[in-house]
Amino acid sequence: MSFFGGLISTVFERRYRGASFVDAAGRTIPELAQDLLGSHGEVSGGTLARLILDRYAAMTAEEKRGFFEFMTHGLEIDAKAVTDTLQTYRDEPSKRSYRAFAAACEPKRQELIRRLNQVPGATARLVAMREDLLKLLRAHPALEPLDVDFQHLFSSWFNRGFLVLRPINWGSPADILEKIIAYEAVHTIDSWDDLRRRLQPGDRRCFGFFHLAMAGEPLIFVEVALTKGIPNSVQDLLAGGRDAIEAEEADTAVFYSISNCQAGLAGISFGNSLIKQVAADLSRDLPSVKNFVTLSPIPGLNKWLATADVPTATAENQRALAAHYLLEAKRGDGMPVDPVARFHLGNGAALHAVHAGADVSENGMAQSGGAMVNYLYDLSQITSNHEHFVTDKTVVASSEVRALSATIETKP
Amino acid sequence: MSFFGGLISTVFERRYRGASFVDAAGRTIPELAQDLLGSHGEVSGGTLARLILDRYAAMTAEEKRGFFEFMTHGLEIDAKAVTDTLQTYRDEPSKRSYRAFAAACEPKRQELIRRLNQVPGATARLVAMREDLLKLLRAHPALEPLDVDFQHLFSSWFNRGFLVLRPINWGSPADILEKIIAYEAVHTIDSWDDLRRRLQPGDRRCFGFFHLAMAGEPLIFVEVALTKGIPNSVQDLLAGGRDAIEAEEADTAVFYSISNCQAGLAGISFGNSLIKQVAADLSRDLPSVKNFVTLSPIPGLNKWLATADVPTATAENQRALAAHYLLEAKRGDGMPVDPVARFHLGNGAALHAVHAGADVSENGMAQSGGAMVNYLYDLSQITSNHEHFVTDKTVVASSEVRALSATIETKP
């Protein structure tokens, strides 16, 4: 049935015919999967899909790997079918010939994943399944095509049109809030009181994208501080006893933390839309807010300083070195070395300002000696900024940052 | 860029460079589409997608056809790329080589449709776009591959896991109810009062599938009557002055009308899941309801009688002829001639009883001389019924129906 699937499938079945792999009726997972893909699937799809997902949930790590191998190799495309149907389609383009070609090109595992998705709650379970898969890829690169298929389907299912932006606040359900605590990746939330300080004051906001079929699970969220002026210290921003201002007094919205929540959705990009949607919404609700900036870490700075041909960092030159790094340190492909810079510049933001002593936490000191950076989202400029960035790799930056960077003399 | 796309695209642009096809900035739809598919799409996708959808909405029928031709031919696969990437994948299976193959096999029009979908409300507009396309297919069969792609994407997006079953009742929003009036395809609803008679009494139910991104639009709905005993007349069922019974008194749920609402979702099957889900839910909420049956039309009966080698229909033999037709009249592939029979038997239902004088409306008399049929959904039998039906084309029927049918002597 597939160009190298037959053999593997047999091996697979031989190897994994363990307890959890045979159900009460003596059917293996591959048999159940074939049933779900066949005519049974049309009428009993829900039952079969649930059965497979439940069996999967009970598998050992080893069995899961077996299942992924079955999906990768046992449900592979048939190369000959691809070339044959392609020829027919070229000779006689028609509904029938195109459908045959499309069917031949798409491995059955994609249809299997779609059919598994018909059970209520299945989407979240499939996202978790891919999370399991991702952990195996380094050691088992032969499974990578399966991941390509997962990513392809998830890109379609987690399309922006199927997401909703929701505010997350102190009136949100506790089971969602505990996920915010768990998923915050940038500035750790260490207690419910700490969470409350980020959600409850009138000058704080938080928004997340949710998928309609995974209602209780944020996909990504951004934490926002409303401030007067552009801030230069994350510790000041998050200080315990600070006085909140009225939202109406603020002129600036600071995106100080963006966190992805679902490891199984790696590579499906939401951050770009999220920031822009939140900026647009805040702009409408709070007309006095004019500046949309981040207060972002510079995760690669110290590592780069350790090897780059630049002056030794001192209290005096640290800002200049950070500016220099962000403007000049490039990868082989011409893109900035710094991953956070790549993300925001790729979204069309501009490098606005660099601050020393802006994150004096242990982590902040370790990665960048405490330096942080504001990226500026000017909604009227992001398209052209992005254009310059992807076309000629130009990093759009304020004159202040350029001037700072220029003070660093690099050895020729 | 594609194996016969280049030429067509030029022709297309030449032919359709009409008013609505060039925007204020002088860009044609193909240019906008290329922008949306390119790097612009990542950062300004929402704006571009909205622009294209708005331009589409303003197009004439002729321009729409041009747009579909562009999608079909201008965004076609490149056959050489398919065979080249396939070869590389076979030689060196890897993430990179598989991704290249998958990208080559999938025409860019699929990605275009996905990117158009990122705008709020786009899903409904894309469904309407396919509705436009379907109308053109008979006259323009060359567009059929585009429809195959639409159907492929819609199958994935309108997966059962992304649908919700919702009761539709007299407390439902009027803008949904007016769609029920408009879409009812089996027994016309002729006024709001008629609608109320089908929704408000305690022995009536209605349920529909809704997609999470098209919240105000039912996809398909089923009307249910709760009865004592299995009914034999749709006019009695819908009679104006009838006395409602308490839901708790009913032993039978009658699915007397199932209507698809979205012409643009033709070929995406929901009816099967809908009936089974509703039967399961009613079974849980009303334990006294034991029988789940339809009261269905026999749309092909009279047409078949006109040519079949059977006795002339009389008041006496009409039921027998109907039974005979449903059991014996087959297409070339061995499936029943009657489309409603194919639908329910394919879902795993059994042919339960045939009634004369069951639909004395003009339409009912014209298509079947007033005869109707109950298909029985026995949840414990549907899998095996379905199995028999698809495997050996067996029509599962009650002995009563079999006996009736046997009274018809066909000329050898």
Place this chain on the structure above:
Amino acid sequence: MSFFGGLISTVFERRYRGASFVDAAGRTIPELAQDLLGSHGEVSGGTLARLILDRYAAMTAEEKRGFFEFMTHGLEIDAKAVTDTLQTYRDEPSKRSYRAFAAACEPKRQELIRRLNQVPGATARLVAMREDLLKLLRAHPALEPLDVDFQHLFSSWFNRGFLVLRPINWGSPADILEKIIAYEAVHTIDSWDDLRRRLQPGDRRCFGFFHLAMAGEPLIFVEVALTKGIPNSVQDLLAGGRDAIEAEEADTAVFYSISNCQAGLAGISFGNSLIKQVAADLSRDLPSVKNFVTLSPIPGLNKWLATADVPTATAENQRALAAHYLLEAKRGDGMPVDPVARFHLGNGAALHAVHAGADVSENGMAQSGGAMVNYLYDLSQITSNHEHFVTDKTVVASSEVRALSATIETKP
């Protein structure tokens, strides 16, 4: 137990010991009511209250009257208790003595009504009970004290703080919309299509007050048209084929119909708050809307003209006569004769303009020869307008209306 209750109660029980008045356990309604008021009420109040409400629902008109007589006379205050407890309170003011006085002053029927209200859905049933009572008052004025108590309790329960303002639109539940059709008292809604014309266009709004314990029942609603300029014809406003404008283009909000929905809430005033709340909300949502006016009938005009010492109405002087009537025709207490005028002027509105030929419906011609009037709600003026109106009976009117009125010479 009460100063003239004992005797009546006996009479009552003798007269009304009919079928529906004795339950299976042989208890009469008065006995059940005493139970509900006594210690039973604390622990089985819900059951008893439901029993009484169900028994009430099944009563004949005659039995209902008996029930009301029991409440009025059988649960009357005891005058001696009032004077005794008052004396004690004056002599020794304390919690105990005040409580005793308060208990003596309040007839037990108030507590009975409160205890009946503990059943879900009871509030609506009690409102309906008062509706029954109101119909009996003219023929049975002895029941009036009971109505005073109903009104007192309803004023407390239907306090503005317990009401919510909700938009009513084409997406509202059909069971609410059918009440809008039924309750519209000013310009009849003659079909669902007519209703749709008043709710669906972008330049139409409708809002109602709802009580939190009667969620499906509007208490009062107002229909609003958004217009450019102040309209002078209700038929133009409601014309079938008219072109809607964008809400953002409107400079005026016209309250063209206000209808009370609950006869049982007569005398509980909502209209004043409703108009002001809607004006405030529209003002916030549509900043371009600057004028808030009514287009109101002049129900008493023709009746007044028939007897007043004014020139005969002609096509030329009709507006002037209407202006004159609204400004000068007064009751004995100095208030305007026209009830609609009393309502809006009492709310603080000003008499803004008078139009001939503004309502050419049969009813409009009959009551005012087609004349209508705009009352202007200027939120910054309503307090002082109201003040003038109640203090010195001044009708605040535009100079245009004053000038019109002045053209009418009245015979000395």
Place this chain on the structure above:
Amino acid sequence: MSFFGGLISTVFERRYRGASFVDAAGRTIPELAQDLLGSHGEVSGGTLARLILDRYAAMTAEEKRGFFEFMTHGLEIDAKAVTDTLQTYRDEPSKRSYRAFAAACEPKRQELIRRLNQVPGATARLVAMREDLLKLLRAHPALEPLDVDFQHLFSSWFNRGFLVLRPINWGSPADILEKIIAYEAVHTIDSWDDLRRRLQPGDRRCFGFFHLAMAGEPLIFVEVALTKGIPNSVQDLLAGGRDAIEAEEADTAVFYSISNCQAGLAGISFGNSLIKQVAADLSRDLPSVKNFVTLSPIPGLNKWLATADVPTATAENQRALAAHYLLEAKRGDGMPVDPVARFHLGNGAALHAVHAGADVSENGMAQSGGAMVNYLYDLSQITSNHEHFVTDKTVVASSEVRALSATIETKP
């Protein structure tokens, strides 16, 4: 204007004409209150009510006392008006005469409180106002009549018919859950993790009454454990590492904690309805649950033992002493000394079982040496139990508890 109000009002105004008592326009609170009660109130009630509530919120404790004195004495009834109107009503009973009597009997402060309530959110502020008042009563008993009026109005507004029962669980809003932590009065919740242990497991439930106009504020809540068998230790019930059972396995629902949340609603009883409603709902949703019991503290046991003529408590006789206390220790009015016993027995529960070592917390040991008691709510018996309890003060108890108690020999 009132029988001893005039003088006091002047004194009041003289004493309290402090800063916060005069607004920008120079109006004192009594003047604002008179405005709100007068014709201004009809048209500008919302504004005036908000002004008074805001002024109140800013008052010092001393000023609040002044405000309460004004309400008590300045808005007092006029005794002569009561007797005069009563006489008129007796002589000529009519709508007018009864209304005059009712108006005379009710002090204006009640109408003031009702009019304050028209502002959104006012109900919660009035509940808080009474909380302030309650704290002053011991030192200022002259304010008690005002509290009688508050309680009278709150009884009407917080009628069972205006309350909704809502589940409180781990998906409830955090701002409600933090109130559960704060208000839990029986077994302290010491962290969000502790809260989660009481809400999230499948064998735990929590329900609260909410008022429709105070949506974010629980009024009272009950915590429920679903168990196999009737539990005898609250520490076991709440143990950290315990294994949850499936709700469907449980045969018993244990109400182990009931907490009132609003000090300002003291004396408005909800507990009785809450337990019965929750028992009825659980009974419907979980048919296998047959027993509804509490696991209650015995707060007065040790205090009583210290003075009662009973044997000294030992490990052996403690259960018997507890049983004896609950059955035999009575107040002067014949009711049980123990307040928790009075509450549950008054609700119609029966004394089911007594356990030693059931609450070994510091508090549990201090009040009852660790003993606890199960009260049994048998829905079919509560009416008759209650009847016996209030009529002849019979404590309904199991034979086991009676036998235990009988082992205690009391000195004659």
